[in-house]
Amino acid sequence: MSKTMKVALWQRLSTKGPVPQGRSSHGFVIIDHRAYVFGGENSPRVPIGSTVHCLDLSTQEWNVCQPQNKDSEPQPINAAAVAALGDSMYVFGGRSGITMGEGNTNQMYVxxxxxxxxxxxxxxxxxxxxxxxxxxxxxxxxxYVFGGCSEKGRLNDLHRFDVATNQWEKQPSYDVIEGRGGPGLAAVGETLYVVGGFAGREMNDVHAFDTAKKTWRSLTFNTPLPPRSVFGIGSYGNNIMVVCGEVDPSDQGHEGAGNFSNEAFVLDTSHPQDWVRVTTEGDVPEPRGWFSAAFSNEEKKLYIFGGNSETNERLNDIYSFQLNV
Known part of the structure; x- marks a missing residue:
């Protein structure tokens, strides 16, 4: 397959209203043309709080989602995983403590x-x-939940959670995958793709899991993805999109900023031979990592919010990324 040039348009949203505090390691989802932000940190390792912020993507106005049952909201947590299903935002895991692994949880909130x-x-x-x-x-x-960091070290396990029964099921293991934090996870059809992450070093490997057959395989490329972790990821049709991310870790651990990217790459999973660097136009964001991305099926756009910058400042800007396919 030839490396067909890909072009994408970045656009920074001009939002109004009570803009959320800058943060990294947060959750970010899109439900019914609204973006929701939860958790994360503004100071290194310190959970920011339990407030849910909502952005109407039509009016570009932020609001605070005041819960009807505030006594039931989660404790402040950082580095949780968040996903949208139906009208609901699911939050799994994360940690409430400051030191690595302190206060880790395996609770599921919705x-x-x-x-x-x-x-x-x-x-x-x-x-x-x-x-x-x-x-x-x-x-x-x-x-589906993959990987992360536990008190026992970095993980490479995959779990399935049925939202109808609240039942967990561990999926087959695949020892080829090194345990890692900050990986990407995307779905094309019934196949999950684990992309990159940090396993003591930035990774660029890709492993596919067929959720119907429950089988794993590893992909190889003529042109691999440059290694990275804690990046934005989404899928559109057969394409997996990767944006920004950490490409070299900080020598200060979580106290300092690593080297970040603002590049974008696309993999066509129907012919997965080359990761193609995307030519980006418009309001290209500054390099960043430690953020979440969410894809809007209505607009066919990938959105990113916040993250950590090269100056170690937590960001609160929001951008859309539209791939020209």
Whole structure:
């Protein structure tokens, strides 16, 4: 396959209203043309709070989602995984402490964006161990959780959560994958793709899991993705989009900023031979990592919010990324 040039347009949104505090390691989802932000940190490792912020993508106005049952909202947590399914935002794991691994949880919370109610779910089955800096996405009537950091080290496990029964099911393991934090997880059809992450070094490997057959395989490329972690990821048709991310870790751990990218890459999973660097136009964001991205099916755009900058300042800007396919 030839490396067909890809072009994408970045656009910075001019928002108004009570803009959320700058943050990294937060959750970010899109539900019914609204973007929701939850958790994260403004100071290194310190959970920022439990407030849910909502941005109407039509009016570009921020509001605070005041919960109907504030006593049921989660404790402040950082580095949780967040995914959208139906009207609800699901939040799994994360940590409430400051030191790495301190206060890790394996609790599943759900916030109904229509009723503005929090619930703590009573789950059963093979419940994953507590973790942070993992990833989660929705596929069908289930959520899939991969990897992250536990008190025992970095993980490479995959779990399925059925939202109809609140039942966990551990998926087959694949020892080829090194345990990692900050990986990307995307779905094309019934296949999950684990992309990159940090396993003591920035990674660029890609592994595919067929959710119907429950089988793994590793992909190889003529042109690989430059190694990175804690980046934005989404899928559109057969394409997996990767934007920004950390490309070289900080020598100060989580206290300092690493080297970040603002590049974008696309993989066509129907002919997965080359990661293609995207030519970007418009309001290209400054390099960043430690953020979340969410894809809007209505607009066919990938949105990113906040993250950590090269100056170690937590950001609160929001951009859309539209791939010209």
């Amino acid at each position: 916030f109904n964006t229509r009723t503005k109610e929090w619930r703590t779910l009573e789950t059963s089955g093979d419940i994953p161990m507590a973790r942070s800096y993992h990833t989660m996405l929705a596929l069908g009537n289930a959520l």
